[in-house]
Amino acid sequence: MAEALVSGVLEQLTAVAGKGIQQKVRLVVGVDEEVKKLSSNLEAIQAVLVDAEARQVTETAVRRWLDQLKQASYDIEDVLDEWNYAILKQKLEGVEDATGPKKKVCFFFPSYCFSFKQVSLRNDIAIKIKEVNENLDVITKQKERYSFNTITRVERLEHVQTTSFIDVSEEMCGQDACKSILIDKLCASTEQRLPIISLIGMGGIGKTTLAQFAYNHDKVMKSFDERIWVCVLEPFDEHRIAKAIIESLEGSTINLIELQSLHKRISTSIQRKKFFLVFDDMWNEDFKKWEPLYRCLKNGVHGSKILITTRKESVAKIMGSMDIINVQGLNDEECWLMFKRLAFFDRPFEECERLEEIGKKISSKCQGLPLAAKTLGSFLRFKKSWEEWKCVLDSELWKLKEIEEEVFRPLLLSYNDLPCLIKSCFIYCAIFPKDYGLKKDELIKLWMAQGYVKEEENKAMEIVGEEYFNYLASRSLFQEFEKDDENNVIRCKMHDLIHDFAQFLCKNECLHIEVGGIKEPIINSCNHEKVCHVITTIYRENLFPDSIFSLRRMRSLLCCSSYPGGILPPNMLSKLFGKLTCLRALTISRGLREIERIEEIPKEVGKLIHLRYLNLRGSGMRKLPETLCELYNLQTLNISLCGELEELPQGMEKLIKLRHLQNFGTWSLRYIPEGTQRLSNLRTLGYFVISGSNDEKACSLEGLKYLNLYGELYIGMLGNVLNVEEVKRLEIKSQKSLLGLTLDLREDDNGRERRNEEDETLLEVLQPSLNLEKLKILSYRGNIIMPNWMMSLTKLRHLRLDGCSNCKHLPPLGELPSLEYLDISLLNSLKSVSNEFLRKENDGTSSSSVFFPKLKTITFWFIYEWEEWDYEITRIGEEEVTTIMPSLVSLKIYDCPKLKALPKHLVQNTRLKKDISYCPLLD
Known part of the structure; x- marks a missing residue:
């Protein structure tokens, strides 16, 4: 890892120093020599790192030397990042006068233009460069005592395609005797109440794979009413395990906190059920922790069984296992x-x-x-x-x-x-x-x-x-x-x-810290200088560990909570932003089931100048502070499912390195800031909303054409578009890398009544790229869903039509050659589906006698007036129709109360899995 660090630091040093010269951001006199010396020391160390990395496994002294080097490299990286930040700040914001507000200035300027504050900043960076150089100088001299060999590594990266690796994770190779014994024991009748079978053996021997084999075996599946899988791990957390069992039985977690209440819920849930429960990777040797859970599990039907996997025979015996299978290695x-x-x-x-x-x-x-x-x-x-x-x-x-x-x-x-x-x-x-x-x-x-x-x-x-x-x-x-x-x-x-x-x-650089659970924080016993990456799991309210702020070198902090309000108390956020300033990645997101959410992001977030990744998913704030736009290094901003967020900061254009603005599900946004269109590095924009107030602060739909977006894009509130010419200028068909597109034609409640033909015109000019694979059309008011470009989408695989309330007929989707998934819902005017669903009404000829050739799944939802689904076609011109939906394996029809019959070819399809509810077809 030191090899990668040093290589990265050298690359960064060259880049930042080059920018400084080009943009005339000079440091104090003499620092140029320090930079050269720093580069020389790094190159000397880099030359021996291949040998050092190989020898560290067996030589403790070399391992310690590499640890020192890693810490020094992190320090150098931070200083260079500060230098680069200063260059970006000068470029984006100009200079700040010591006695007044910010002034925009020319890109190049003489040294006398700098304010005292900037001179101080340059001095500060220069001092830090000297300090890290002195430290590195010592490390460079120390390397001589180890007589390292100079070895040049030739980096080769074979380009492995996504599907070319072999996934054998769920396959069971060999161990036929163990398989047979285990299946027989699980399926045999026994007089013992809730017997425990144990698989024991060393790590990597295949215990979990063998348990998975049994768990999914047909004979086992038929022998039990319920199957439950719990990964136990160390430490044995009774609360988490109990909740995992309940979630498996009931399909959701619950808000119970007391262990007795959890056990009572389990006892109730398994009554009259014969269950098979697997505890994978068990380490617990304290019978007192295990006994209460085992006692409540005995409430299941006689014949229920427990299987545990463990590396230690003592664990199996403590848990009362009568059947112990010693898993041997492969022959x-x-x-x-x-x-x-x-x-x-x-x-x-x-x-x-x-x-x-x-x-x-x-x-x-x-x-x-x-x-x-x-x-x-x-x-x-x-x-x-x-x-x-x-x-x-x-x-x-x-x-x-x-x-x-x-x-x-x-x-x-x-x-x-x-x-x-x-x-x-x-x-x-x-x-x-x-x-x-x-x-x-x-x-x-x-x-x-x-x-x-x-x-x-x-x-x-x-x-x-x-x-x-x-x-x-x-x-x-x-x-x-x-x-x-x-x-x-x-x-x-x-x-x-x-x-x-x-x-x-x-070597303790990465920590998982559990707070309020069984495993208490170990921060005080760890080497604070080494810890760089931390993920926290919080089990109780307001128990975020204050000692975490002592980990000043931390580069990742990913906060998770299994308790409402347990992520970060509001007063902790300001402290976090002020103290953990080395962070590159920060997650303080909430799960969908959480009740209390972070309602405000403090302005101190602007102090995290090194930050590249910020995940606020599911938070409850209404707006973000403008200081967030001072995070010039930010690459990813995740604000998805922030249901209260109404606006983004106006200075978004300053986030020049932003690549991913993940805001899907943040439907409360009123507009996207105008500067967003100048983010030339932006690849992901989940949700683009069109403002209904014609606000100058808002980015227009036309602004999207300046971005080169990848993946999927949701364009919301298209009903707010007043000028179709603006939409034409967008030319969304030029976005070749957009593979998924949602067109939502809803509008603000502005009192204006839209006409059907307006939506038809709008949909026509929103022609996407021919590369499109997913398309959703929502809340469309036109009479027909048939823009001229629809049939040209030969790569389209997913199509959803939702809320197209005035459409009386479906478009000829049967001629789309690649369509695999079709979802149709809330078509309130649809009464009949017939020939037009398969092909265009034309002169009676068609290029194919197979309709919907690749369709796998078709779903109809909430079509309350739909009465008839039938086709009359037997011939097209001189050619006989041979096949309709030959690949269909799933048909779902929900809440279509007037539909009474299916087409003959669907009734006769024996492979077809039907899921039909709230519909006369059930009869």
């Missing part, structure tokens, strides 16, 4: 098969033959541990030559006694091979608790905030970050991938042991 053949499947994936047959013998020797080093075989196989998948495989076999890491966990050795081999920036990305994941669902997009933004992901030639940071994510996934360092409809990974987890490994590498 040599099973281990080789798992290793081979990954290491030889997509490799030519001749190459596999050449590497098979040495591959079996490496596989045997895994000692039957599935996680070791999986990780090492994934790592060697990218090693092409026999010599590279031989280096792995002969590595000294296999002999290390310092590493307690056997599986850490193959993990260390895989980690050492990562490019230095990707090492930093991996270690950063240690900030999250075990079993945490890592959201890919959020994780990439956090990496960006720390400087681990940078733009490459013709490649945006976000794309580079996705490649880094895929790189780690391809080496099996992530698992349990959750995917969207397009098969893109949106969320994943880390195996417990891989999380332990990341914690082992980060």
Whole structure:
């Protein structure tokens, strides 16, 4: 990690010094020499870091030296960031006179124009540069005592596509005997009341995978009324576990706080139910903590069973387990098969033959541990030559006694091979608790905030970050991938042991602090100088730990709460902004279920000059302070679901590095500030609202054309548009990177009655790019939903029509070749669906005899006047109609009370899963 830090600092030093010269932001006399010396020391250290990183595992003195270097590098990074901030401030705001208000000045100006305040700022930065240089000078001299070798690393990043890594996280390889024994025990009848079965074995042996296999086995699923999975972890938190059981049984969390009340709720919920409960990763050896929960679980139907997984046999015995299954490692053949499947994936047959013998020797080093075989196989998948495989076999890491966990050795081999920036990305994941669902997009933004992901030639940071994510996934360092409809990974987890490994590498730089729960804060016992990244979980109101403000080097603070009002008391926010000024990433967001929310963001937020990532999701403030616009480095601002927020700061144009303005669900916004159109780096804008008051402070719809947006965009209050010519000038079809578009034609209550033809004209000129894949049309008042461009959207996969109240007929959507998901709701004038739904009314000819060729799901909601759904077409011209909706697997019809029959081809579709409610079709 030190290697990545030093490399980044050197790059930053060159860039900032270059800007200073170009923009004539000079520091005090003599500092130029200090900058040169700083650069020289960093280059000298960089030359030996490959050797130092390799030796730190076995040499404590080298590890301490690298720790000193990391802390010094963080200090240098902060000083350079301050210098860069001063340059940005001068560029954006001009100079501030010592006795008066701000004055805008020319971009270049002589030194006599500077105010005393700016001279003081330059002196302050210069002094800090000298201080960090003196510290680095000592570290540079110390390196001589270790006789490091100079090694040049050649960074190679194989470009791994999203779908090319192999997800084996849920597959069960080998261990057939264990599988059979476990299934038999779970399904057998027993006289014992609520028996406990335990899977024990070392970390990485496959206990959780075996439990997942049983949990999802058909025989087990048929044997129980309810199945519950709880990841226990250390420490054993009775409140959290009880709530997890209730949530699994009832589908939602509850506001009960007392443990007795929670246990009573569980006891009531499982009455008359035969349940199967899995406690995964159990460590608790205190029977007193376990007994009350076990007692209330006995209220279930006879035949209910509990399965636990644990690394310690003593835990199984303390919990009263009568059946203990000792999970053994894979045998040599099973281990080789798992290793081979990954290491030889997509490799030519001749190459596999050449590497098979040495591959079996490496596989045997895994000692039957599935996680070791999986990780090492994934790592060697990218090693092409026999010599590279031989280096792995002969590595000294296999002999290390310092590493307690056997599986850490193959993990260390895989980690050492990562490019230095990707090492930093991996270690950063240690900030999250075990079993945490890592959201890919959020994780990439956090990496960006720390400087681990940078733009490459013709490649945006976000794309580079996705490649880094895929790189780690391809080496099996992530698992349990959750995917969207397009098969893109949106969320994943880390195996417990891989999380332990990341914690082992980060050496207390990343902390998870629980407050008010079982595990009390350990801040006072940790090295304050080392802690850089903290995630807090707060279980009680107003218990935010004051001692956290002593962690002055902190670069990430992600606050979570499982208690209403427990995130950050209002008085704490000002203190946080004033003291933790090194922060690059800050989350103080609320969950949707929380009651009390942060109602005000103090103006002191402007002190966080290093901040790149600010997540205020779900907060309750009505507006944001103007000082937020002084965060010139900000890349991500998440204000989604801030339901009270009415306006954004007027100085938004100063956020020149802003890339993501996430404001989806913030429907209370009255307008988007006019300066937003000048944010040339902006890639994400969730919600663009058109002002109904023709306010000069508001960005016009035409302003969108100056942005290059990616992903999805929701344009709200289109009914406020008075001038269609303005919409024409927008030319939204030129936004080639917009793949999703929502057109909401509602309007402010301004007393003006809109005409149907106005919406028809407006929809016609809002022609999107031909690349569009998702389209939603909401609150449309036209008589027909058929703009001329509709049928040209050949890539359209998702379509939603909602609240188009005057439409009596559906457009010919059957001719859209890529449409997969169709959602239609609140069409109050629709009475019949017939031929026009399949094709255009034309001269009787058509280019296809297959309609809706790729449609998978179709949903109808709240269409109260709909009576008939039938087609009369049997031929189109001379060609017979052969197929309608051949790919359809799901039909949902809700609240359509007058619809009495389905088309024949839907009735006869045996593959079709129907979900029909509040409709006569149920009869």
